[in-house]
Amino acid sequence: MKTFFPLPNWLKTYPKAHLNQDILAGLIVGVIVIPQSLGYAMLSGLPPVYGLYSAIVPVLVYAWVGSSSVNAVGPVAITAIMTAQALAPFGNLPPDDYARLASLLALMTGTFLWLASWFRLGWITQFISRGVTAGFISGAAILIFIGQIKFITNIPITGNTVLANGISFVRHLSDIHLPTLMVGGLAFLLLFGNRYYLAKILPPKYQFFSKLMPLMVMIVAIIVSHFWQFDNLQIKIIGDIPQGLPQFVLPFSTSFLPMIFQLLPASALMALVAFVSSDAVASSFARKRQEIFYSNQELKGLGFANIIGAFFQSFTVVGGFSRTAVNVDAGATSPLASVLSVVVMAVCVLWFAPYLAPLPYAVLGANIMVAIVSLIDMTTFKKALVSDRLDALAFAVALIGVLVFGLNIGLVVGILVSFAGLIWQSSRPHIAIVGQVGNTGHFRNIHRHQVNIDERLLIIRIDESLFYGNAGSVRDFIGKAVQSRANCQNVVLMLSAVNHIDLTGQEMLITLNQELAQQNITLHLSEVKGPVMDLLQKTDVINTLSGKVFLSTVEAVDKLV
Incomplete structure (x- = not known):
């Protein structure tokens, strides 16, 4: 007993x-x-x-x-x-x-x-x-x-x-x-x-x-x-x-x-x-x-x-x-x-x-x-x-x-x-525009490393989960980055560090996809984790995505450049 x-x-x-x-x-x-x-x-x-x-x-x-x-x-x-x-x-x-x-x-x-x-x-x-x-x-x-x-x-x-x-x-x-x-x-x-x-x-x-x-x-x-x-x-x-x-x-x-x-x-x-x-x-x-x-x-x-x-x-x-x-x-x-x-x-x-x-x-x-x-x-x-x-x-x-x-x-x-x-830190996630290091599979911040950049392709790495507290900040960063690339045709969001995307984050991605499409820019995702992908497949994020979901960012570069 x-x-x-x-x-x-x-x-x-x-x-x-x-x-x-x-x-x-x-x-x-x-x-x-x-x-x-x-x-x-x-x-x-x-x-x-x-x-x-x-x-x-x-x-x-x-x-x-x-x-x-x-x-x-x-x-x-x-x-x-x-x-x-x-x-x-x-x-x-x-x-x-x-x-x-x-x-x-x-x-x-x-x-x-x-x-x-x-x-x-x-x-x-x-x-x-x-x-x-x-x-x-x-x-x-x-x-x-x-x-x-x-x-x-x-x-x-x-x-x-x-x-x-x-x-x-x-x-x-x-x-x-x-x-x-x-x-x-x-x-x-x-x-x-x-x-x-x-x-x-x-x-x-x-x-x-x-x-x-x-x-x-x-x-x-x-x-x-x-x-x-x-x-x-x-x-x-x-x-x-x-x-x-x-x-x-x-x-x-x-x-x-x-x-x-x-x-x-x-x-x-x-x-x-x-x-x-x-x-x-x-x-x-x-x-x-x-x-x-x-x-x-x-x-x-x-x-x-x-x-x-x-x-x-x-x-x-x-x-x-x-x-x-x-x-x-x-x-x-x-x-x-x-x-x-x-x-x-x-x-x-x-x-x-x-x-x-x-x-x-x-x-x-x-x-x-x-x-x-x-x-x-x-x-x-x-x-x-x-x-x-x-x-x-x-x-x-x-x-x-x-x-x-x-x-x-x-x-x-x-x-x-x-x-x-x-809350303040969470609302300001680390986001970086990245480029490819030589011919390797590594992608690094363009402001910190010597990398290869193609003006037609914008690769953005998001280093935090997307939720209601930071979705607006992420959207603003992406918008400014797109404006800085006059010849941009494709945007790839590198989501290797994203562990979760809540409803607000999903709505932000859907809206972003629509706005980029109006500018003749295609939105793609890469390196999406399994649990996150399981979640997104049930939503309009994937159903309405203008581009593709790539297994790796290297694959995205090979297909889009």
């Missing part, structure tokens, strides 16, 4: 030889991501312990259902700040209700992801350009960086845009707390120096020390805070953390019904961002490891991870690049490494939670600021400026949109610009 959660293939065929590698990777990832998990919960507006909760049940579910063998899911910066912005209108709720609302948002996001897998929409990521995703993530990273200033200065900065944050910062500049700034500033310098300098100069065998630095800084901060009584110095600390594993809690109630409709747009956008980012991470590592990857299975894994996690005090989780990179570098070979990282988290919340109480918020803020700098991806923008101006425009619009209007509007505007660019 087929079960709802069948035993995953990796567990059925797990090689015992990989066990030691996965154990080591699980322990390393579990230890390293503790500071990140605490910080991302804080970033989402939740008590830090919810970051640990979110790295337990969802990770187990993804390990069972997900597509990637090494993708390490958990709380990440992008979904954390999107959670905070989505729940900003409900900031006055009691902490428990706010936490349940964050779990409800995860449930809704997971449901969208699961529905997308059910409808097999894994292909949708192909239509969101690299420029949009890089611009959105870069803009979000800048907002996150600015937002953490309040934790290392104690200045109550608020707002969802750069302008709002800037105005808030200036208005409350006098509220800066020097002891907090000293703690946060020192932590930032240590972590920044470790990540961008120490990690580069350490020999490979000592890289482990650099990876553990955030945890070491956190432990030292806890010890110093405990003995110096940071709370007496008015340096904000985490305080008491509930001890124990996450509990089963319904993430909804009847009073949440009006809020569900308000959260629908945000949850849909979060589902899109979660899938795009997680799919990019998981698929890239799958290619490097020469493993099979299924986008629809990834949707299903993320969906169930968020749906089930929502009932165990989790907020939205996704596959993170840095977390996955650490997992791979540590030697992970299967999801068993993620399962063992859950054991580390469980031990932390069961026995070590009380010891986290003296940890200053300033240290967590500094840790997030340093981690987030790497997400500002100007390299992609520079490459796009050189090779793809449309993608560079999409990057800039998404980045500026996020900074000026906030995450949700910025992402939507970026996607719209990306689609507009796609």
Whole structure:
């Protein structure tokens, strides 16, 4: 009998030889991501312990259902700040209700992801350009960086845009707390120096020390805070953390019904961002490891991870690049490494939670600021400026949109610009007038190569499928080309690159044939693909064609010249 959660293939065929590698990777990832998990919960507006909760049940579910063998899911910066912005209108709720609302948002996001897998929409990521995703993530990273200033200065900065944050910062500049700034500033310098300098100069065998630095800084901060009584110095600390594993809690109630409709747009956008980012991470590592990857299975894994996690005090989780990179570098070979990282988290919340109480918020803020700098991806923008101006425009619009209007509007505007660019490109297909290279069967662009041309014969190669979006542009190009050849008697459309011709494209060819016939010019087709020919034979394109359909362009030249 087929079960709802069948035993995953990796567990059925797990090689015992990989066990030691996965154990080591699980322990390393579990230890390293503790500071990140605490910080991302804080970033989402939740008590830090919810970051640990979110790295337990969802990770187990993804390990069972997900597509990637090494993708390490958990709380990440992008979904954390999107959670905070989505729940900003409900900031006055009691902490428990706010936490349940964050779990409800995860449930809704997971449901969208699961529905997308059910409808097999894994292909949708192909239509969101690299420029949009890089611009959105870069803009979000800048907002996150600015937002953490309040934790290392104690200045109550608020707002969802750069302008709002800037105005808030200036208005409350006098509220800066020097002891907090000293703690946060020192932590930032240590972590920044470790990540961008120490990690580069350490020999490979000592890289482990650099990876553990955030945890070491956190432990030292806890010890110093405990003995110096940071709370007496008015340096904000985490305080008491509930001890124990996450509990089963319904993430909804009847009073949440009006809020569900308000959260629908945000949850849909979060589902899109979660899938795009997680799919990019998981698929890239799958290619490097020469493993099979299924986008629809990834949707299903993320969906169930968020749906089930929502009932165990989790907020939205996704596959993170840095977390996955650490997992791979540590030697992970299967999801068993993620399962063992859950054991580390469980031990932390069961026995070590009380010891986290003296940890200053300033240290967590500094840790997030340093981690987030790497997400500002100007390299992609520079490459796009050189090779793809449309993608560079999409990057800039998404980045500026996020900074000026906030995450949700910025992402939507970026996607719209990306689609507009796609439509614009599709409406301007590459078309070339070609000639024969010597006596060969090759035909090349007359503006790029030395070719043979006969003024009585015009050969035009169309390099895109013909559809309603570009039929007019193709017709205009052919018309101008014919006008430039005063002695033209035959026009051959070389269709070797045309994979489909829709109804508008068919009507364009019929009209073109009639107009050329009125000018005593015969229209011919060559190198028509089988499926396209099967389609055209049922239409008036072939029935009314004044010329012939040639198997090859060489044959057309031989017959017509």
